[in-house]
Amino acid sequence: MPELPEVETVVRYLRPRLQGRMLQTVRVSRHRLRQPWRRAWNPAVAGRRIVQLDRRGKWILAKLEPAGTLILHLGMTGRLDVVRADRPMLPHTHVSFGLDTGTEELRFHDPRRFGSIVYSPCDPEAALGEVTDPLGPEPWDLTAQTFHEACRATRRAIKAVLLDQTVLAGVGNIYADESLFEARLHPARCARDLTQAEAARLQRAVVRVLDRAIAQHGSTILTFHYGDGGRGGYQNEFQVYQRTGEPCRRCGAPVVAIRLAGRTTHFCPHCQPATC
DNA sequence: ATAGGCGCCTGCTGGC
DNA sequence: TGCCAGCAGGCGCCTA
Numbered sequence: 001m002p003e004l005p006e007v008e009t010v011v012r013y014l015r016p017r018l019q020g021r022m023l024q025t026v027r028v029s030r031h032r033l034r035q036p037w038r039r040a041w042n043p044a045v046a047g048r049r050i051v052q053l054d055r056r057g058k059w060i061l062a063k064l065e066p067a068g069t070l071i072l073h074l075g076m077t078g079r080l081d082v083v084r085a086d087r088p089m090l091p092h093t094h095v096s097f098g099l100d101t102g103t104e105e106l107r108f109h110d111p112r113r114f115g116s117i118v119y120s121p122c123d124p125e126a127a128l129g130e131v132t133d134p135l136g137p138e139p140w141d142l143t144a145q146t147f148h149e150a151c152r153a154t155r156r157a158i159k160a161v162l163l164d165q166t167v168l169a170g171v172g173n174i175y176a177d178e179s180l181f182e183a184r185l186h187p188a189r190c191a192r193d194l195t196q197a198e199a200a201r202l203q204r205a206v207v208r209v210l211d212r213a214i215a216q217h218g219s220t221i222l223t224f225h226y227g228d229g230g231r232g233g234y235q236n237e238f239q240v241y242q243r244t245g246e247p248c249r250r251c252g253a254p255v256v257a258i259r260l261a262g263r264t265t266h267f268c269p270h271c272q273p274a275t276c
Numbered sequence: 277a278t279a280g281g282c283g284c285c286t287g288c289t290g291g292c
Numbered sequence: 293t294g295c296c297a298g299c300a301g302g303c304g305c306c307t308a
Contacts, residue, residue, distance in 0.1 A: 058302080075303080115302080155279080156278085160279080172302075175301095261279090
């Protein structure tokens, strides 16, 4: 579910509620999350304090004291919330941390269990390296030249490159489609055929789309929520995503959906021509 | 070596 | 009205 803007929204919500607080207790459901085989869940997290909460791509990093890091990923349907401890436990709540006062809990809820929570004794940067391939830069830090070089180095479609977290971190299916529309590039264009100017245009489009989405607290389609009922608003500004058959907001031509890189891909065949 | 497909899960929806 | 196939914002692994 959540891509960079949704994860950023969750982190901004959680940061003031978690930074400085002690994880007193840990309760784990018997269901496995995405990556427990990489590193067994370590209840030794109890007694450690969250001193810093950050986002990197779609990953959430909680730096602990005196040492260690919790690395969290929301997968498709993951949700993190700080709630009063006497609130009833929702079904599919897989991890629950008692917070220092004992009156509140941090709960991880994830029906599809594609999300993960992993503990590492290392600092955040090294901990992230243990659970995923090296992430590319945040989209704001990606230079047009680096992006163009990454495009020239592959025969994949440009959309597949946008989804590749080792090229740039944080873009998923929604924002790939929206960014390609913004840049007026066909998603199936061979990445190595992009000119330097087109690569630069696309990088700027990604940043513009993500900035607007973050300002709207992300997109809520079915399940994305943050805090107590908070919902994103960017779904109301989608240009192509999930608008198959509806008129393009720019030219009126019907939006088309194809299958690309294993994902449903939406674009306007008029505004995003297949050729240069 | 690269790139595409599948598997992992549950829940919702649209078409019959 | 009800059922069920298909699809959904994720990523890692396997294979061709």
